Amino acid sequence: MANASIVRHMDDESILNRIESLVEEEHALMSRERADASHTDALEGDRERLERVSVELDRCWDLLRQRRARRGAGQDPDEAVVRDADTVERYWQ
Numbered sequence: 001m002a003n004a005s006i007v008r009h010m011d012d013e014s015i016l017n018r019i020e021s022l023v024e025e026e027h028a029l030m031s032r033e034r035a036d037a038s039h040t041d042a043l044e045g046d047r048e049r050l051e052r053v054s055v056e057l058d059r060c061w062d063l064l065r066q067r068r069a070r071r072g073a074g075q076d077p078d079e080a081v082v083r084d085a086d087t088v089e090r091y092w093q
Contacts, residue, residue, distance in 0.1 A: 012077075015064045022057045026050065055085045062088045 010018070029050045033043060059082060066080035083091075 010063070012064060012067060015060055015067070019057060019060045019064070022053050022060065026053050026057065029053065055089060058088045059083065059085060062091070 029046050033046045033050065063080055063082050067077035070080055071077045
């Protein structure tokens with residue numbers, strides 16, 4: 001799966017695996033950010049990637065919550081829709 005997008009028809013396990021992968025990347029970026037504190041260009045790149053990872057994590061969690069809610073309501077979880085980043089980011093604020 002591409003880093004920049006979430007495929008609509010993912011099962012819960014696939015979404016959880018993607019979340020785990022993103023969390024690992026997020027932790028690595030945070031560690032690197034501390035190490036790159038004196039390297040402005042590297043620090044900027046890490047911060048930009050960290051922001052993208054954070055948004056994708058939010059979108060994955062949102063999709064997983066939608067799937068669980070649909071399942072709990074007796075609906076088809078595969079009909080959950082990946083929301084765009086702007087919608088998810090406004091939702092969390």
